[in-house]
Amino acid sequence: MYFCLNYYYRMTHSEENYLKAIFHLNKGGAKAVSTNALAGQMKTKPSSVTDMIRRLAEKGVVHYKKYQGVSLTEKGSRLALSVIRKHRLWEVFLVEKLSFSWDEVHEVAEQLEHIKSEQLIDRLDKLLGFPKFDPHGDPIPAKDGSLPSGDKQLLSNMPLHSRGICVGVKDSSSAFLKFLDKNRIALGYRIELMEKEEFDSSVRVLVEGEPIHLSHQIASNLYVKKI
Amino acid sequence: MYFCLNYYYRMTHSEENYLKAIFHLNKGGAKAVSTNALAGQMKTKPSSVTDMIRRLAEKGVVHYKKYQGVSLTEKGSRLALSVIRKHRLWEVFLVEKLSFSWDEVHEVAEQLEHIKSEQLIDRLDKLLGFPKFDPHGDPIPAKDGSLPSGDKQLLSNMPLHSRGICVGVKDSSSAFLKFLDKNRIALGYRIELMEKEEFDSSVRVLVEGEPIHLSHQIASNLYVKKI
DNA sequence: ATATAAATTTAGACAAATCTAAAAATATGT
DNA sequence: ACATATTTTTAGATTTGTCTAAATTTATAT
Ligand SMILES: [Mn+2]
Ligand SMILES: [Mn+2]
Ligand SMILES: [Mn+2]
Ligand SMILES: [Mn+2]
Numbered sequence: 339m340y341f342c343l344n345y346y347y348r349m350t351h352s353e354e355n356y357l358k359a360i361f362h363l364n365k366g367g368a369k370a371v372s373t374n375a376l377a378g379q380m381k382t383k384p385s386s387v388t389d390m391i392r393r394l395a396e397k398g399v400v401h402y403k404k405y406q407g408v409s410l411t412e413k414g415s416r417l418a419l420s421v422i423r424k425h426r427l428w429e430v431f432l433v434e435k436l437s438f439s440w441d442e443v444h445e446v447a448e449q450l451e452h453i454k455s456e457q458l459i460d461r462l463d464k465l466l467g468f469p470k471f472d473p474h475g476d477p478i479p480a481k482d483g484s485l486p487s488g489d490k491q492l493l494s495n496m497p498l499h500s501r502g503i504c505v506g507v508k509d510s511s512s513a514f515l516k517f518l519d520k521n522r523i524a525l526g527y528r529i530e531l532m533e534k535e536e537f538d539s540s541v542r543v544l545v546e547g548e549p550i551h552l553s554h555q556i557a558s559n560l561y562v563k564k565i
Numbered sequence: 566m567y568f569c570l571n572y573y574y575r576m577t578h579s580e581e582n583y584l585k586a587i588f589h590l591n592k593g594g595a596k597a598v599s600t601n602a603l604a605g606q607m608k609t610k611p612s613s614v615t616d617m618i619r620r621l622a623e624k625g626v627v628h629y630k631k632y633q634g635v636s637l638t639e640k641g642s643r644l645a646l647s648v649i650r651k652h653r654l655w656e657v658f659l660v661e662k663l664s665f666s667w668d669e670v671h672e673v674a675e676q677l678e679h680i681k682s683e684q685l686i687d688r689l690d691k692l693l694g695f696p697k698f699d700p701h702g703d704p705i706p707a708k709d710g711s712l713p714s715g716d717k718q719l720l721s722n723m724p725l726h727s728r729g730i731c732v733g734v735k736d737s738s739s740a741f742l743k744f745l746d747k748n749r750i751a752l753g754y755r756i757e758l759m760e761k762e763e764f765d766s767s768v769r770v771l772v773e774g775e776p777i778h779l780s781h782q783i784a785s786n787l788y789v790k791k792i
Numbered sequence: 793a794t795a796t797a798a799a800t801t802t803a804g805a806c807a808a809a810t811c812t813a814a815a816a817a818t819a820t821g822t
Numbered sequence: 823a824c825a826t827a828t829t830t831t832t833a834g835a836t837t838t839g840t841c842t843a844a845a846t847t848t849a850t851a852t
Contacts, residue, residue, distance in 0.1 A: 350808075350809090352808080352809065352810095372829080372830090373829070373830055373831085374828090374829060374830080382809090382810075382811090383810080383811065383812085384829075384830065384831085385810090385811075385812080385813095385830085385831070385832080386809070386810055386811070387830090388830070388831055388832085389808095389809075389810080389831095390808095390809075390810095393808085393809095404817090404830080404831075405816095405817060405818065405829080405830060405831080432685075435662075435692060436685070436688040436689065436692060437688065438684070438688070442684075445682075446680070446682045446684075446685055449680050449681065449682075450680060453673070453676050453677060454676065455672075455673045455676075457665070457669075457673075458659075458663070458673055461663040461664065461665070462663065465662060465663060577838075577839090579838080579839065579840095599799075599800090600799070600800055600801085601798090601799060601800080609839090609840075609841090610840080610841065610842085611799075611800065611801085612800085612801070612802080612840090612841075612842080612843095613839070613840055613841070614800095615800070615801055615802085616801095616838095616839075616840080617838095617839075617840095620838085620839090631800080631801075631847090632799080632800060632801080632846095632847060632848065
């Protein structure tokens with residue numbers, strides 16, 4: 339078991355959830371994650387976060403100085419990516435093999451991501467045909483931690499009259515996903531930006547040729563890849 | 566969530582493992598399970614078992630009187646069967662869909678059995694074609710807790726010259742399962758009892774027509790269904 | 793029946809993960 | 823610069839699940 343990452347850095351479910359949260363909060367921004375932000379994300383109290391951060395620092399998976407926030411070490415980053423990889427692969431499994439809809443998978447994947455077995459996840463990956471993106475368009479980290487880039491952008495940031503393919507969602511709440519289902523918008527669909535309304539930043543688009551009017555809130559949560 | 570069994574009796578992983586252990590130790594014998602027996606099965610100390618038993622009694626899932634051992638209540642029995650159902654369905658999944666061999670599945674199923682989602686397990690059941698037995702020949706409880714009976718018996722108990730189908734193993738240790746693989750004995754194979762050796766209770770059999778000599782230890786861990 | 797052995801429970805301790813309430817450090821506004 | 827607000831940490835408690843060591847109960851054997 340010499341080669342197995344998880345052998346030396348065996349984390350509890352809770353620790354893994356914290357690593358994931360730190361990863362997501364730190365993505366983009368270069369500065370450390372604040373205790374309060376982490377407490378918000380984890381739906382727990384700042385004092386609990388402080389306790390946990392100290393344990394994680396002990397284990398060498400985060401950088402931490404009192405009052406200065408927290409960030410992942412190399413190890414921590416690798417572990418976080420490994421959990422995210424499992425989460426997203428299980429989401430694909432639930433949708434592709436068990437006919438879950440994309441708004442139902444998160445809670446179950448949240449549990450499944452903690453199952454410890456390299457062999458299991460490798461074979462699941464194979465069963466699913468080595469997918470690169472999860473049902474919400476989020477990239478699935480490879481075994482080595484590398485992320486496929488999709489060079490996508492938010493629909494709200496697209497230039498007028500440009501065309502693209504719908505490739506992901508920023509918000510993956512059940513409410514938003516159900517809205518998209520109801521309005522026949524799905525990943526892979528062609529989308530063309532016809533008109534932008536100055537006043538409320540809403541947009542008129544063609545989705546697979548069908549015209550539809552979308553609020554700024556919708557347009558700023560939908561990722562599009564230009565073509 | 567009114568109808569959901571697990572909503573009212575939400576157990577921790579450890580509690581579920583204890584319920585399963587009590588179920589297995591009590592199967593057959595009508596008398597209560599002793600603290601020491603349970604400690605042996607759970608690989609923990611008798612004092613820890615006493616603590617846990619008291620929590621389980623609090624929750625109404627076991628009958629318990631000091632010094633008198635423990636047994637499952639109706640609720641406890643339903644919960645244990647639900648965990649066993651999940652364990653065995655996941656084992657089938659690992660073998661059928663992910664090409665695990667039957668000696669590799671136990672450890673992973675031991676984790677997967679604790680995933681909480683009725684929908685998940687129902688759909689997994691469907692994906693697998695509603696199997697009745699797991700890779701070791703053990704019956705998979707139905708949703709209502711009923712167990713398909715296989716009216717099987719140990720090879721060592723079969724009368725001379727009788728024939729049957731190999732349907733299960735009593736010992737499902739990796740060592741035993743690998744021995745069977747190596748000697749080309751698998752579930753579903755025809756087996757005929759040719760000769761019993763008085764001295765050491767070993768047997769000579771035909772497995773799919775091929776003669777082989779098996780020790781008593783082997784014969785008393787292999788289940789056969791008469792034909 | 794009584795001594796001894798075995799099984800079981802109690803007492804007291806610990807680590808993990810959380811909480812509330814209070815204290816300390818940092819940031820902000822005039 | 824200084825008062826106030828916000829953020830973060832500490833102190834102390836709780837729950838779960840485990841442990842060791844000691845006490846107690848039940849079983850067994852002469
Ligand atoms: Mn999780
Ligand atoms: Mn996702
Ligand atoms: Mn288990
Ligand atoms: Mn099995």
